[in-house]
Amino acid sequence: MRSDRQAQGALATGWQSSAAELQAGGTLRRxxxxxxxxxxxxxxxxxxxxxxxxLVITFLVPTFWMISSSLKVSTEVFAHPIVWxxxxxxxxxxxxxxxxxxxxxxxxxxxxxxLFAVVGTVxxxxxxxxxxxxxxxxxxxxxxxxxxxxxxxxDVVTLVPRFLIFKNLKWIDTWLPLIVPYWGGIGAIYVFLxxxxxxxxxxxxxxxxxxxxxxxxxxxIQILLPLSKPVIATVAVFALLQHYNDxxxxxxxxNSMDKWPLALGIRAYNDSYAKNWEVVFAASTVMLTPxxxxxxxxxxxxxxxIAMTGFGGR
Amino acid sequence: xxxxxxxxxRRRISKRQLRxxxxxxxxxxxxxxxxxxxxxxxxxxxxxxxxxEWDLLSPPSFVGFANLARMFKxxxxxLSLYNSAFYTIFAVPIQLTISFxxxxxxxxRIRFRDFYRAGFYMPIIVPLVASAVVWQRVLHPxxxxxxxxxxxxxxxxxxxxxxxxxxxxxxxxxSFWMIGRQMVIFxxxxxxxxxxxxxxxxxxxxxxxxQLRYVVLPLMTPLIFYNSVIAIINSFQTFVPAMIMTEGGxxxxxxxxxxxxxxxxxxxxxMGYASALAWELFVIVVGFTLVQFYLSNRWVYYEEGD
Numbered sequence: 001m002r003s004d005r006q007a008q009g010a011l012a013t014g015w016q017s018s019a020a021e022l023q024a025g026g027t028l029r030r031x032x033x034x035x036x037x038x039x040x041x042x043x044x045x046x047x048x049x050x051x052x053x054x055l056v057i058t059f060l061v062p063t064f065w066m067i068s069s070s071l072k073v074s075t076e077v078f079a080h081p082i083v084w085x086x087x088x089x090x091x092x093x094x095x096x097x098x099x100x101x102x103x104x105x106x107x108x109x110x111x112x113x114x115l116f117a118v119v120g121t122v123x124x125x126x127x128x129x130x131x132x133x134x135x136x137x138x139x140x141x142x143x144x145x146x147x148x149x150x151x152x153x154x155d156v157v158t159l160v161p162r163f164l165i166f167k168n169l170k171w172i173d174t175w176l177p178l179i180v181p182y183w184g185g186i187g188a189i190y191v192f193l194x195x196x197x198x199x200x201x202x203x204x205x206x207x208x209x210x211x212x213x214x215x216x217x218x219x220x221i222q223i224l225l226p227l228s229k230p231v232i233a234t235v236a237v238f239a240l241l242q243h244y245n246d247x248x249x250x251x252x253x254x255n256s257m258d259k260w261p262l263a264l265g266i267r268a269y270n271d272s273y274a275k276n277w278e279v280v281f282a283a284s285t286v287m288l289t290p291x292x293x294x295x296x297x298x299x300x301x302x303x304x305x306i307a308m309t310g311f312g313g314r
Numbered sequence: 315x316x317x318x319x320x321x322x323x324r325r326r327i328s329k330r331q332l333r334x335x336x337x338x339x340x341x342x343x344x345x346x347x348x349x350x351x352x353x354x355x356x357x358x359x360x361x362x363x364x365x366x367e368w369d370l371l372s373p374p375s376f377v378g379f380a381n382l383a384r385m386f387k388x389x390x391x392x393l394s395l396y397n398s399a400f401y402t403i404f405a406v407p408i409q410l411t412i413s414f415x416x417x418x419x420x421x422x423r424i425r426f427r428d429f430y431r432a433g434f435y436m437p438i439i440v441p442l443v444a445s446a447v448v449w450q451r452v453l454h455p456x457x458x459x460x461x462x463x464x465x466x467x468x469x470x471x472x473x474x475x476x477x478x479x480x481x482x483x484x485x486x487x488x489s490f491w492m493i494g495r496q497m498v499i500f501x502x503x504x505x506x507x508x509x510x511x512x513x514x515x516x517x518x519x520x521x522x523x524x525q526l527r528y529v530v531l532p533l534m535t536p537l538i539f540y541n542s543v544i545a546i547i548n549s550f551q552t553f554v555p556a557m558i559m560t561e562g563g564x565x566x567x568x569x570x571x572x573x574x575x576x577x578x579x580x581x582x583x584x585m586g587y588a589s590a591l592a593w594e595l596f597v598i599v600v601g602f603t604l605v606q607f608y609l610s611n612r613w614v615y616y617e618e619g620d
Contacts, residue, residue: 045422045423045424048419048422048424049424049425051419052419052420052424052430055416055434056429056430056433056434059433059434059436059437059491060433060436061459062437062445062448062449062452062459062491063436063437063440063448065448065452065459066444066448077457078456078457080457080462081462082459082462124344124345124348127341127342127343127344128341128342128344128345130341131337131338131339131340131341131342132342135334135337135338135341136334136338137334137335137337137338137339137342138335139339140338140342143342143345143346143349146349147345147349150349150353152543152547152599152600152603153353153596154547154550154551154595154596154599154600155551156551156571156572156575156592156595156596157356157357157360157592157593157595157596158352158353158356158357158360159575159576159579159588159592160360160363160575160579160585160588160589160592161355161356161357161359161360161363161589162352162356163579163580164359164363164585165351165355165356165359167370181348181352183344183348184344184345184347184348184349184351184352185342185344185345185348186345186348186349186352186353191345216337216341220341241439244441245441245442245443247442247443247553247554247557248553248554248576251557252576252580262441262443263441263442263443266441266443266444266447267443267447267558269447270447270450270558277451277457280447281447281448284441284443284444284447284448287441287443287444288439288440288441288444291439291440291441292439294439295436295439299432302435302439302498303498303502
């Protein structure tokens with residue numbers, strides 16, 4: 001049996017080069033006009049640079065404005081012309097946000113829901129993807145086709161009947177409807193991503209393992225998954241974003257405020273304290289912060305995942 | 315999707331094969347169960363619901379085609395379809411144009427490309443609810459930054475979310491803020507176009523425009539197609555901004571299909587009618603997707619032996 005490290009190394013470079021290709025985008029021009037950059041070309045690029053700077057600032061303004069306004073006193077929020085930066089940051093808005101509604105509770109609830117939903121997504125997708133990628137069984141193509149078809153399915157069709165099912169199960173006003181379905185591997189895009197990745201891992205490793213008598217679960221856990229950290233991270237990050245963002249499901253299933261996730265909480269600030277922009281913005285900033293942190297830490301998984309799903313349509 | 319399955323031995327199944335079959339089903343069982351319980355069964359169930367009237371208090375009563383008949387005549391339903399179609403038809407092509415142009419620009423030899431990419435992508439990570447809350451205020455007639463910025467160029471302030479004619483355009487404008495995903499897909503695709511093809515084109519006398527028109531665009535058609543399919547599906551299902559920013563108003567100008575379904579199901583408790591509406595949306599979205607796939611043969615370029 002080839003040493004794991006060797007395989008991991010080979011795979012890692014394979015992944016990186018393909019990821020680099022995906023991410024690179026721009027490098028292709030580099031060679032092309034290395035020596036031949038005329039004056040005109042330089043002017044064009046400078047103009048482009050300037051325009052992109054202007055545009056990216058425009059894109060960032062709403063978020064910046066939200067964060068800066070979360071630190072303003074209300075006279076600054078409603079000032080003409082606009083005050084871009086508060087004179088001194090008014091952190092008390094955050095204290096107020098935590099006092100007006102149980103924001104800590106919302107955060108804890110969100111953490112619990114997201115944690116279980118994401119773990120469920122990763123575990124179930126890995127199992128299902130392994131089956132589709134590595135085992136041959138009758139009906140496999142049929143089920144895989146169904147899986148792909150669900151990507152085109154608008155969720156709304158199942159909205160009402162799912163509600164009725166959960167109502168029958170007495171799951172209304174619990175977190176179960178927000179968690180249990182995602183243990184069913186029905187996130188087609190995640191299964192697809194993992195399957196593609198598994199298929200890129202050389203088979204010899206497993207063949208060797210099977211001769212060793214290792215059963216399939218062990219093959220998956222001990223050989224495939226350790227090699228699949230990039231795709232696991234991608235799936236986890238995407239699922240996290242999905243569940244953190246989810247608004248409609250909590251809206252339908254969760255009634256009591258002490259079970260609300262952040263998404264419903266922010267709406268409550270917006271409804272109940274509509275006049276206190278600075279508090280609404282403070283609460284929204286609280287909801288945004290973890291996402292920014294994750295984006296900074298896991299940026300490459302965001303990009304890789306999107307790029308990979310993009311090619312799913314090919 | 316070329317999946318190579320071992321030819322099933324018709325004569326006798328080896329022990330190993332049987333083990334594989336069982337293992338295959340076992341590993342796939344989360345999906346098989348999940349699909350049956352949370353997708354297939356609900357869909358069938360909602361077909362049944364189309365034909366009943368049910369307010370969850372009294373038992374469901376069979377009404378035949380009454381829900382469907384009502385649906386085709388209901389002015390709110392037609393308005394919601396119009397609103398969603400309007401939104402989709404204007405938002406999606408412009409979104410694609412912007413994200414493609416950005417991707418082209420960000421694959422040029424300019425500095426700080428990674429910073430720009432992150433900046434344009436950033437709005438995607440803002441939770442939808444938070445972005446709705448912020449945009450509600452960006453578009454505020456008196457204290458919003460959009461009117462403020464328009465004022466610098468001498469434009470009169472507008473009542474974006476309070477004037478029925480302006481609300482959908484404002485929503486469409488807001489959707490341009492969230493094109494990061496499309497952009498990243500396009501950037502990835504542009505990075506996969508081999509230099510050699512462009513060089514060949516430029517040797518043949520193609521300028522930058524010619525290369526774009528005859529090399530880059532054709533090779534990018536699969537991704538343009540993919541992005542447009544996804545964008546249309548998503549646009550038809552817009553819900554959160556309408557729910558939070560305008561509650562469907564003013565004068566139902568942002569009563570989108572999903573909001574209307576949500577109201578019928580969970581505010582008016584017409585489970586049967588809401589199911590009929592959901593199926594209508596389903597047929598429309600799937601119809602759109604199929605038509606796109608059908609038309610794609612004419613304009614999408616697929617590399618052979620991919």
